[in-house]
Amino acid sequence: MLKNRIIPCLDVKNGRVVKGINFVDLKDAGDPVEQAKIYSNGGADEICFLDITASNENRDTIYEVVDKTSKKCFVPLTVGGGVRSVEDINKLLNCGADKVSINTAAVQNVKVVEDSSRKFGSQCIVVAIDAKRNNDGWEIFTHGGRNPTGINALEFASKMEKCGAGELLVTSMDKDGTQSGYDIELMQKISSRVNIPVIASGGVGTLDHLVEGIKSGASAVLAASIFHYGTYSINEAKQYLASKDIPVRI
Amino acid sequence: MNVTIVDYNSGNISSVINSFKEAAKDKVSIEVTSDLNKIRTSDKVVLPGQGSFKSCVEALNSINGLVDTLNEFAITNKKPLLGICVGLQMFADIGYEETETKGLGWISGKVYKIDSQNGKFKLPHIGWNELNIIKESKIFKGIKNNSHMYFVHSYELIPEDRSVVSATTEYSSNIVCSIEKENIFGTQFHPEKSDKIGLKIIDNFINL
Numbered sequence: 001m002l003k004n005r006i007i008p009c010l011d012v013k014n015g016r017v018v019k020g021i022n023f024v025d026l027k028d029a030g031d032p033v034e035q036a037k038i039y040s041n042g043g044a045d046e047i048c049f050l051d052i053t054a055s056n057e058n059r060d061t062i063y064e065v066v067d068k069t070s071k072k073c074f075v076p077l078t079v080g081g082g083v084r085s086v087e088d089i090n091k092l093l094n095c096g097a098d099k100v101s102i103n104t105a106a107v108q109n110v111k112v113v114e115d116s117s118r119k120f121g122s123q124c125i126v127v128a129i130d131a132k133r134n135n136d137g138w139e140i141f142t143h144g145g146r147n148p149t150g151i152n153a154l155e156f157a158s159k160m161e162k163c164g165a166g167e168l169l170v171t172s173m174d175k176d177g178t179q180s181g182y183d184i185e186l187m188q189k190i191s192s193r194v195n196i197p198v199i200a201s202g203g204v205g206t207l208d209h210l211v212e213g214i215k216s217g218a219s220a221v222l223a224a225s226i227f228h229y230g231t232y233s234i235n236e237a238k239q240y241l242a243s244k245d246i247p248v249r250i
Numbered sequence: 251m252n253v254t255i256v257d258y259n260s261g262n263i264s265s266v267i268n269s270f271k272e273a274a275k276d277k278v279s280i281e282v283t284s285d286l287n288k289i290r291t292s293d294k295v296v297l298p299g300q301g302s303f304k305s306c307v308e309a310l311n312s313i314n315g316l317v318d319t320l321n322e323f324a325i326t327n328k329k330p331l332l333g334i335c336v337g338l339q340m341f342a343d344i345g346y347e348e349t350e351t352k353g354l355g356w357i358s359g360k361v362y363k364i365d366s367q368n369g370k371f372k373l374p375h376i377g378w379n380e381l382n383i384i385k386e387s388k389i390f391k392g393i394k395n396n397s398h399m400y401f402v403h404s405y406e407l408i409p410e411d412r413s414v415v416s417a418t419t420e421y422s423s424n425i426v427c428s429i430e431k432e433n434i435f436g437t438q439f440h441p442e443k444s445d446k447i448g449l450k451i452i453d454n455f456i457n458l
Contacts, residue, residue, distance in 0.1 A: 002421055003378045003398065040445065045378055071268050076400060076443045093262040098443060120261050121301035123374055123402040166374055166402075195369045197376050219372060249378040249398040 003249040005045035005220035006210065006237055007199065008227040010035055011052045012081075015061035017228070018052070033068045039227070040073040042234040045249060047073060048101075048169075048222060051081030052144055063095045070096025080128055080169075081144075089116045093124065101126040101169055104142040107149055107156070110163050117164030126199075127165040129153055131186060132173035138186055145173050154189055161194045168194060169222065171202040179205025179225065182213045191217030207232060207240040214246050252279040253456055254292035258316060259309045261300030266334065269442035270296065273452040286319045294455065295323055299336030303345030303361055303405060306336045307353060317354070324356065328433045332389070332455050338429060338436030339407050347405050356434055359409035364422050371422040373404040379419045379427075379439075387416035387430040389437075389454045397447050399427070399439035406438070 010017050010032055017030040036047045047069070051062045066079055079092050080101030089100045089112075105112045106127045117125045130145050131138040131153035138153035157168055170190050172183030182200045191198045197219035204210060204223035213221040226232050232240075238248045253274070255266055263282070270280045281288055289295060297320070299306040310316055324331040333341055342353040345361035353361070366373050378398040383390055399419070406425045409415065417428040419439070429436040435455060441448035 001380065002375065002401075005377050070265060071272070074265075074269055074272070074443060074445050074449060076402075094264055096264045096268060098262065098265055118305075119301075121305075122404075123300065123376070124262060167376060195366060195372055196374070197372050219377065 001247055003247050004214045006234060007046045007048050007220055007222045008039045008044050009048040009050055009222050009224045011050050012065060013052055015065050032065045033072060036069045036073050039234060040075045043238060044075060044234050046076040046078060048078045066092060066095040066097050078126055086112060086116050093120060099124045099126050101128040103128040107140060107142050113160060113163040113165055122164050122166035125165050126167045126169050127160040128169040129157060130171050130173055141173055154193055157190045157194055161196050167197045167199060169199045169201055175203030178203055181209040184212055184216045187216035187218050207237055210237055210241060211244045211246060251293050252281055253294045254281045254283060254289050255296045257282050257284050258313055260298055260306045263298045265442045266298045269449060269452055273449050274456055278456055284313050286315050289319050294330045297331060297333045297337035299340060303336055303339055303347040304349060304351045306340060307351050324434055330433050330458050333436035335403060335440060338438055339405060341436055342407050357409050357414055357431060358411060359407055361405050361407050364404055364406050367422055374402055375421045376402050379421060381417045381419060383417045385416045388458055389435055389451050391454045392450055393447060400443040401439045403438060
């Protein structure tokens with residue numbers, strides 16, 4: 001039986017791990033390679049690096065981080081943040097990333113998703129959707145949550161599936177950093193709409209939130225703070241999910 | 251001893267390289283090449299594969315003489331070869347991803363899309379799933395039954411002769427996840443991404 005995945009996410013800035021609250025107010029906390037190694041030894045099903053300020057700054061540091069990490073971690077590594085082109089994706093894959101997540105570029109130019117999934121395979125193309133509630137559903141934001149687009153998140157999710165995305169990483173902008181749980185309705189709506197796996201993200205504060213995320217139909221749950229600040233270990237999270245009859249790899 | 255990872259532009263092989271180097275620990279030389287002579291004189295060959303069946307077969311065919319060299323290595327000389335993911339699928343006669351494409355024909359069978367049962371099973375099949383070992387395989391030495399392996403695929407190999415299947419995994423049906431036929435080995439899962447257990451499988455292949 002396929003297990004539900006727990007994915008710790010490390011927000012990386014200038015080669016260092018940070019974790020933002022609502023995408024601002026950053027705290028420095030550690031070396032990404034060491035962090036990733038701790039997570040993979042602790043049973044993380046995948047590791048996710050998000051280069052959060054990559055859109056605006058020199059991002060060569062991320063390549064070095066990915067290169068070093070991939071030589072020490074033998075679980076899948078997803079890297080996102082500031083990915084603009086097929087060439088960026090190629091470079092990250094060559095450094096040792098297994099999947100690349102695309103956010104702003106997927107909205108601005110769907111060809112990046114189409115061309116990269118054709119060239120490298122859907123299995124390594126994750127489309128990251130940052131969604132915020134509005135009057136008639138959810139709207140997509142780009143540039144790390146800064147820019148509204150007017151695009152409906154549910155329609156966009158279906159479009160990305162058609163364009164060749166292998167997975168969708170869905171983050172609720174309203175919930176991110178609040179530790180009050182995923183936006184369950186958003187996860188349910190997107191998971192039931194697409195036939196590709198959905199990774200729920202944004203808002204985890206307790207282990208019950210992870211349970212709710214999986215029950216919403218997501219194939220995987222992503223969390224940063226609860227693991228990063230040591231509130232819970234990956235193993236504690238998995239034991240808890242297992243105790244709630246959710247299949248996990250232990 | 252040397253092990254050659256065939257570099258034929260089949261997508262991202264850096265994880266395969268990293269994991270083999272980790273398992274080999276400087277005792278065994280790991281070459282990454284498309285040089286036919288190096289492949290020919292190698293002790294063991296690894297055939298990775300990502301992307302579609304069609305794109306991998308086309309990439310193999312675009313290197314002049316590569317398919318012949320692999321045939322000579324694995325079929326004539328019967329030296330150990332490990333196919334990973336689409337690398338395994340290409341052992342089949344035919345694949346149906348994108349369009350009907352001829353494979354290497356080493357294992358009689360065809361590669362079909364996994365039955366999603368009307369969306370009940372999401373595709374790709376991504377994540378950790380259990381290995382059901384149904385036949386002893388040299389690459390499973392020291393591997394416990396029901397160990398978890400990392401999968402990423404939407405297509406499955408259906409061989410005519412089930413006796414080549416060494417393990418299956420359950421997703422929609424019992425999917426073939428590992429093959430052993432004499433000197434030919436293949437895994438549908440990614441040992442290079444399956445943590446310590448995956449490294450053990452790689453180590454087993456290196457030490458055959």
